[in-house]
Amino acid sequence: MKIAASKNSSNTRVLVTGGAGYIGSHVAKQLGEAGYDVTVLDNLSTGRREAVLSGELVVGDLADRALLDSVLGQRQFDAVMHFAGSIVVPESVIDPIKYYANNTANTLELLGACVRHGVGRFIFSSTAAVYGMADRELVSEDEPLAPINPYGASKMMSERMIADIALAHPLKYVNLRYFNVAGAEDGGRLGQSGAGATHLIRVACQTALGMRPEMTIFGDDYPTPDGTCIRDYVHVEDLARAHLEALAYLERGGDSAVLNFGYGRGSSVREVIAAVKQASGVDFAVRLGARRAGDPARLVASNEKLKAAFGWEPQGTGLEEITRSALAWEKRLLEAKR
DSSP: OOOOOOTTGGGOEEEEETTTSHHHHHHHHHHHHTTOEEEEEEOOSSOOGGGOOSSEEEEOOTTOHHHHHHHHHHSOOSEEEEOOSOOOHHHHHHOHHHHIIIIIIHHHHHHHHHHHTTOOEEEEEEEGGGGTTOOOSSBOTTSOOOOOSHHHHHHHHHHHHHHHHHHHTTOEEEEEEEOEEEOOOTTSSOOOOOSSOOSHHHHHHHHHTTSSSOEEEEOSOSSSTTSSOEEOEEEHHHHHHHHHHHHHHHHTTOOOEEEEEOOSOOEEHHHHHHHHHHHHTOOOOEEEEOOOTTOOSEEOBOOHHHHHHHOOOOOOOOHHHHHHHHHHHHHHHHHHHO
16 A cells, blocks of 8 residues: 655644554654644653654653643644553453553543644544454454454453544544554564563564474364464554555545454464474474363454545565564664673
8 A cells, every 4th residue: 555645734733642553653654744744642661762763752651641632732632543542452351450551541631632732633543352252254344343342341441442532523543453463564674572472473483583482373174274263463564554544534524434444354373383383494493282262263353444445455575574673673672782
């Protein structure tokens, strides 16, 4: 998807919350490259100061209402892109209070500040976890929302708040429900950097680099061609471009929308492992474990609504390219530690 700068992008002020984190930093970089005036708000709990490649960084927390009023009051932001939050599913089960505080309560604080300061456009980082155990060939936005963990529930509640507030105030929004985001910037400056990786591609890359002695396949008796779970893996750079397209869509006067972001094709756990082995040239150890509770056999996006709204088409970014960029990033992180 080729994204051009908006005609008024040089005058468009965008606040990016969580813009020092994985996805937010890619979006902030692309916004800056497209000529937008970018401010990043991040508490740096998981983000990195050096990941902010465009715009001004304000260090602070969304729970700080006075800070929000100060930041939004000083600048007449045209749009807010909201990425700040907690994203680790197992942690959300152990510590649900953290997730409802960081993801739901803080989103409410941010929305309140947007209303008070006249922000008219809001783009929200949501997730396929809102669908829960949906197990269809392709999961559409019309699928009932039935999250099975606090992470998914916290995002679902945020979506509902955004929709309700937009009905009562002059606010237009796009909620993008991501499927499985992976990969890293080609320039080698940005990628996933948090400790305690749980995402499959990152775990496989770390195993290939000897950072883990082995990795585990959680179940091989699912009703899929090779018995392992299938997911829709998307490149973070493509996802970042979609946020710029969402902003351009709202700037053109588009109606509020809830849209999946996925390629509409899936890869199994075994296929991901094979791709990382091929990219690394390492036949690392993989053991078979029991199924994890709450893993649907298949979770692949229907992206027809996204195509209709943005004129977007998948660009052919394949699993090989995603895993290659993720592996290169993990190598850089490892070398930086030496």
